[in-house]
Amino acid sequence: GENVEQHPSTLSVQEGDSAVIKCTYSDSASNYFPWYKQELGKRPQLIIDIRSNVGEKKDQRIAVTLNKTAKHFSLHITETQPEDSAVYFCAASGGSYIPTFGRGTSLIVHP
Amino acid sequence: KAGVTQTPRYLIKTRGQQVTLSCSPISGHRSVSWYQQTPGQGLQFLFEYFSETQRNKGNFPGRFSGRQFSNSRSEMNVSTLELGDSALYLCASSLGVGLGEQYFGPGTRLTVT
Numbered sequence: 001g002e003n004v005e006q007h008p009s010t011l012s013v014q015e016g017d018s019a020v021i022k023c024t025y026s027d028s029a030s031n032y033f034p035w036y037k038q039e040l041g042k043r044p045q046l047i048i049d050i051r052s053n054v055g056e057k058k059d060q061r062i063a064v065t066l067n068k069t070a071k072h073f074s075l076h077i078t079e080t081q082p083e084d085s086a087v088y089f090c091a092a093s094g095g096s097y098i099p100t101f102g103r104g105t106s107l108i109v110h111p
Numbered sequence: 112k113a114g115v116t117q118t119p120r121y122l123i124k125t126r127g128q129q130v131t132l133s134c135s136p137i138s139g140h141r142s143v144s145w146y147q148q149t150p151g152q153g154l155q156f157l158f159e160y161f162s163e164t165q166r167n168k169g170n171f172p173g174r175f176s177g178r179q180f181s182n183s184r185s186e187m188n189v190s191t192l193e194l195g196d197s198a199l200y201l202c203a204s205s206l207g208v209g210l211g212e213q214y215f216g217p218g219t220r221l222t223v224t
Contacts, residue, residue, distance in 0.1 A: 001170075034212070034213070036215075042217070043201065043215040043216060043217050043218060044154070044201070044215045045215070046212060046213065046214065049212060089153075089154060091154075097159070097166070097167050097208055098156055098159075098167050098169060099144075099156055099213075100156070101153055101154040101155075101156075102153070103153045104153055104154075
């Protein structure tokens, strides 16, 4: 089955800095890669996603890049703000439609 | 448009008991997936229902089961509860199987004592 590795597990940055979270996947048939943000005590919320026919996607301060050859994708957050502090999960799904999630990255943005 | 709702939000059960959790998807969404979230294992896929049929299943024992009704609402049942079943159970809805974008409910926090 699919295996998704996510790094780092914890990321601490200063407000205004950029943050990058990386995920690798194992199943070359995976073709959909969403990112979720989960604030403490709240539900995961989809913040951005990318499909395998696209290499990069941006939405304001958030961007995701995908390298299908290397089987990795990354979340980039620019100009971080304290409200960006949360746990971020990546996921991969494909032919089986069963999504596999990374273990999560706890992002801490210090004011 | 109302979001995904789950009931109950919190539940305390004793080992050996069974429990039923409910999920109402976003109006128009026909696919409902269930996940177990624990600090140790992260988010793990349980199963997905579409048009009242289980379409995909994760690697969980048969004690975990579910069903979906004609209005797309879904229930998840766990029988013979174990301490290790303590977790946040999340459901997520999407337009259909394999269409990707999922919206999560607030979850049901199950504690097994």
